[in-house]
Amino acid sequence: MDLLKQRIQTDGLILNDSLLKVDSFLNQQIDPELMMKIGEEFANRFSNEKITKILTIESSGIAVSVMTGLILKVPVVFARKKKPTTTTDDVYTTKVYSYTKGESNIITISKKFLSPEDHVLIIDDFLANGEAAAGLTKIVEQANAKVVGIGIVIEKSFQPGARKLTEAGYRVESLARIKAFSNGKVQFL
Amino acid sequence: MDLLKQRIQTDGLILNDSLLKVDSFLNQQIDPELMMKIGEEFANRFSNEKITKILTIESSGIAVSVMTGLILKVPVVFARKKKPTTTTDDVYTTKVYSYTKGESNIITISKKFLSPEDHVLIIDDFLANGEAAAGLTKIVEQANAKVVGIGIVIEKSFQPGARKLTEAGYRVESLARIKAFSNGKVQFL
Numbered sequence: 495m496d497l498l499k500q501r502i503q504t505d506g507l508i509l510n511d512s513l514l515k516v517d518s519f520l521n522q523q524i525d526p527e528l529m530m531k532i533g534e535e536f537a538n539r540f541s542n543e544k545i546t547k548i549l550t551i552e553s554s555g556i557a558v559s560v561m562t563g564l565i566l567k568v569p570v571v572f573a574r575k576k577k578p579t580t581t582t583d584d585v586y587t588t589k590v591y592s593y594t595k596g597e598s599n600i601i602t603i604s605k606k607f608l609s610p611e612d613h614v615l616i617i618d619d620f621l622a623n624g625e626a627a628a629g630l631t632k633i634v635e636q637a638n639a640k641v642v643g644i645g646i647v648i649e650k651s652f653q654p655g656a657r658k659l660t661e662a663g664y665r666v667e668s669l670a671r672i673k674a675f676s677n678g679k680v681q682f683l
Numbered sequence: 684m685d686l687l688k689q690r691i692q693t694d695g696l697i698l699n700d701s702l703l704k705v706d707s708f709l710n711q712q713i714d715p716e717l718m719m720k721i722g723e724e725f726a727n728r729f730s731n732e733k734i735t736k737i738l739t740i741e742s743s744g745i746a747v748s749v750m751t752g753l754i755l756k757v758p759v760v761f762a763r764k765k766k767p768t769t770t771t772d773d774v775y776t777t778k779v780y781s782y783t784k785g786e787s788n789i790i791t792i793s794k795k796f797l798s799p800e801d802h803v804l805i806i807d808d809f810l811a812n813g814e815a816a817a818g819l820t821k822i823v824e825q826a827n828a829k830v831v832g833i834g835i836v837i838e839k840s841f842q843p844g845a846r847k848l849t850e851a852g853y854r855v856e857s858l859a860r861i862k863a864f865s866n867g868k869v870q871f872l
Contacts, residue, residue: 519758522763522796524748524749524752524760526752526753526759527756529749529753553741553763556713556746557745557749560746560749561715564715564718564719567716569712569714570713571711574742603711606707607707
């Protein structure tokens with residue numbers, strides 16, 4: 495997706511040889527028009543699939559997921575990294591390790607939001623080691639629902655997440671695939 | 684906003700005399716079309732104002748804010764409840780107490796996303812005691828920017844937040860204003 499790659503080149507900040515900061519349009523400041531174009535792209539790429547629900551994780555996955563859900567006319571469910579006080583329901587949980595943060599989070603989703611009839615598109619902002627996306631697939635499978643595919647905004651292809659998920663049989667669609675950071679520039683695949 | 688009030692009546696769950704759970708369309712599962720209609724309503728109510736930025740707080744404020752930002756063609760910035768690992772910037776911070784969770788969070792925003800020229804619309808999902816919204820106004824004022832108004836999806840008018848913010852001089856626009864919960868029903872103002 496050229497528009498996204500251009501934006502990463504102009505506004506992304508390379509922090510070290512594996513960390514890219516895109517907080518000016520995705521992770522803290524959000525560009526709603528870009529989010530809509532990303533939503534359209536996900537909807538296009540998965541247009542041959544029957545999708546009943548989008549699943550993401552708070553917080554940076556929410557904006558693109560809601561735009562995708564608007565186009566596909568399906569609800570979005572986001573996993574929480576902390577059990578909310580107002581949840582008295584049964585929940586699905588799984589542990590997700592974040593290499594960036596160096597900590598594990600238990601992510602939770604109320605059981606009532608996933609059913610065996612659901613065909614679920616998983617969406618997330620980044621794919622690096624694949625821990626968050628793999629955690630979301632585990633939750634879908636706990637619900638006996640079907641993972642239709644995994645839509646990723648930015649894939650760091652030099653880290654093993656995309657390969658691991660593809661080898662596990664999931665269809666991964668990443669809109670920007672980064673080969674490396676070299677000389678302060680982002681190299682795309 | 685009648686569509687929203689109807690949805691609260693049909694899908695909201697009253698947990699006790701002050702807690703309403705709307706996680707089937709706003710707080711965990713999100714209805715993107717309803718979010719878009721809420722965005723349109725906020726854009727309408729503040730149509731006489733010059734707005735350069737929308738400010739919200741993760742996670743439940745993001746979906747409505749992004750829709751409002753899409754219509755108004757302005758960026759959305761969300762405050763984080765935890766400082767992200769990839770933030771090396773100077774940040775504005777303030778402490779926000781959550782009565783629902785019984786804990787305080789330090790919320791942060793990178794300084795680069797607010798400037799003295801900004802006219803900021805603050806958006807949040809719930810207004811009860813007003814701690815989160817007041818925290819966001821403090822951050823806008825630390826940046827010497829202007830708070831144009833505060834857009835709230837659901838106001839619990841029997842709690843003091845709306846009154847306190849109005850008395851402090853802010854324009855508060857709440858799309859559903861709840862007077863009380865009685866006999867298992869939501870009573871609107």
